Amino acid sequence: MTEPLASWKPILSRALHRNRSLPNSRYFQLATINIEGKPTNRTVVFRGFFNQSNQLQIITDSRSEKIAHINYHSAAEICWYFPKTREQFRITGQLTIIDETNQNQTPRLTVWKNLSDAAKQQFTWPYPGEMLTDNKQDFLQDIPSNHQPLSNFILLLFNPEKVDHLELRGNPHQRTLYYLDNLDNWITKAINP
Amino acid sequence: MTEPLASWKPILSRALHRNRSLPNSRYFQLATINIEGKPTNRTVVFRGFFNQSNQLQIITDSRSEKIAHINYHSAAEICWYFPKTREQFRITGQLTIIDETNQNQTPRLTVWKNLSDAAKQQFTWPYPGEMLTDNKQDFLQDIPSNHQPLSNFILLLFNPEKVDHLELRGNPHQRTLYYLDNLDNWITKAINP
DSSP states (O other), X not given: OOOOOOTTHHHHHHHHHHTTTOGGGGEEEXXXXXXXXXXXXXXEEOOOBSTTSSOEEEXXXXXXXXHHHHHHOXXXXXXXXXXXXXXXXXXXXXXXXXXXXOSOXXXXXXXXXXXXHHHHHGGGSSOTXXXXXXXXXXXXXXXXXXXXXXXXXXXXXXXXXXXXXXXXXXXXXXXXXXXXXXXXXXXXXXXXX | OOOOOOTTXXXXXXXXXXXXXXXXXXXXXXXXXOTTSOEEEEXXXXXXXXXXXXXXXXXXXXXXXXXXHHHHOOEEEEEEEETTTTEEEEEEEEEEEEOTTOSOOHHHHHHHHTSOHHHHHGGGSSOTTSBOOSOGGGGOOOOOTTOOOOTTEEEEEEEEEEEEEEEOSSSSOEEEEEEEOTTSOEEEEEEOO
């Protein structure tokens, strides 16, 4: 199955390229809903697209609260602001959890392999969100570079359904909506900012 | 009524001060829920605290989608990342809409008066989110500096209930939770990152 060409993808790639001097231009904010139905929001790191698809890769820990949220409700919205070019992408979509039980482990293994040792080590840390562990040694377990993914290492795939692109440079601002029609083709529409 | 001292407030003020060279350090991402119960997320500008209170001020247009969301569900979460000091504040709370019908117009008038002419002009623009208006003149209406707030100008007050502060500098990361107890006192707790 070939995916339809996503007209927003080259626009997002251009923003990533133009902002590449800023490390935080690869961070975005991911909003989900908790089990009480309330909004939650946190910064995560963009880990590239899955293969050549439109799906954005994010990593997380199975012990983090957002996994409970996503199990309850897979809808999410990314807000991605690029400071240098002063543009924002709001990406609406669905999250899929890829954990150690998935039959196809290739994407999970590939992302794990590309992590720094420091990033891998975080998956050995004590339970996140609990009272601070006194023993500093608990944060210093080494993970050999060739170690298999730890069982709490999760790959999230974010599948976009709508992209709202706002450019703040210039007056008035420019705003473009990208959405899927009934035949799963991406439609582009200029809208009022 | 005096508000209890919020232990997180000097920490947030310090982050604002240390990141003051970056204009986007005054932007944060605000997550709300739409009428379908799905998460939504957008960048907004921090307009200071209301008086000496803990309430964060945000401005918006009564025609923007988020007003419908907030009318439906006032819960929200702010995610505020400071690039220079590499720290994040996740602020959970409730939003209150201050529009032209509120009896006390002072906070709304004060924030309006401090806006730039360009920011004021945005409230004259055609309906946001609708198909792009062809007539460029519709985006160029002047607002005299001393003009009263336009009727679609809204002040949002965000009242924090919980603050989750994460510092990425250093290994391991530092994480501190601030929350209100039953007597509305702010409690501080060091937790695992």
